[in-house]
Amino acid sequence: MKKKIIERLKELYPDVKTALFYRNPFELLIATILSAQTNDNQVNKVTITLFDKYPSPALLGALKPEELAEYIKTIGLYKNKSKNIIATCNLLVEKHNGQVPQNREDLMNLPGVGRKTANVVLSCAFNIPSIAVDTHVFRVSNRLGLVAGKDTLETEKQLMDVIPKESWSDAHHWLIWHGRLVCKARNPMCEECQLRGLCNFEQKKG
Template identity: 55%
Template sequence: MNKEKRIEIFSRLKAENPHPETELEYSNPFELLIAVLLSAQATDVSVNKATRKLYPVANTPETIRALGEEGLKQYIKTIGLFNSKAKNVIRLCEILLEQHGGEVPQTREALEALPGVGRKTANVVLNTAFGQPTIAVDTHIFRVSNRTKIAPGKNVDEVEQRLMRVVPKEFQLDAHHWLILHGRYVCVARKPKCGACIIEDLCEFKQKTSD
């Protein structure tokens, strides 16, 4: 795919949704960090249902640590892998308090040193909470990047590196959200909704649907 096509693709995505946002509910960087950690192999909907009950009770490293693992599990037990996530969240809160003054660090290295936080989670927090032009490649972004040929790659790291190279700078801050929302609602896994797609004529996917 050439540069002109990519510029037009992101121009259209921006025109349709000028200020895209995550569907996870949060009010500060710490709430976002916890929500993203909980969302691994779970839906944003399930995480939001849990955090709507958790955050009014505990939404700081101090208050969540005070719940303890068993207390936290009562709020997140409807989310997949809640046992390991509870353990990671409690330890993460301890590290934030011990090493970062209770604040969420703003560097990739410090974020990835936290329990349960990998590159994808760090990218989401850096981008959404701190306005850094990172792209967290999940299953939706991996699929859209390969299917459209915007940034094909064999694995998430390849796709991330290629996206960071080829997405025009003026679109890099919001590219993560545009691509994930496009993959979640239009360029879906089983049968993409090509007929309802605003970039269908630019997409290089060969098996387009008529819907």
């Protein structure tokens, strides 16, 4: 059953990729920190000029929090993000030779970087297989019965267990798009869902 769900998702969302605009690991890292709880389009609008002006950790980290905050004020949670991004940039310069680290532990020690952001960077920037679990990914895979329990590190292990390794990065996007378009948090469109019959959430919710 789970294998069949994965195969079907792959058919449904063949060409999905991240909507974030970035040209290197550093830009992806910053863009992903900015994207938390926020519309990607808004992030792209800001970063497309931000990265031209401040293309490196040293340059971006030299800003004062208020300066960066002013720059990104159209993005939600902008004060926290400004502070975290500058701290992260300074840490990259001081501890990582100005480079984005390529392992989970170092990434998660960067301010503003949690499980989801770390995995996005690992899989998208460095091709290190991992599954980034955000609210969409968890909700959809939970409803589909691919994972059980709360959203913890265990969720990632459960997903990695049922998804072929070569699809880990893609599966993140399949589940996100299915969550945004069909399997919505409220008023999920079960009647029109292409996975109807493979999923027992509709019965459970009734």
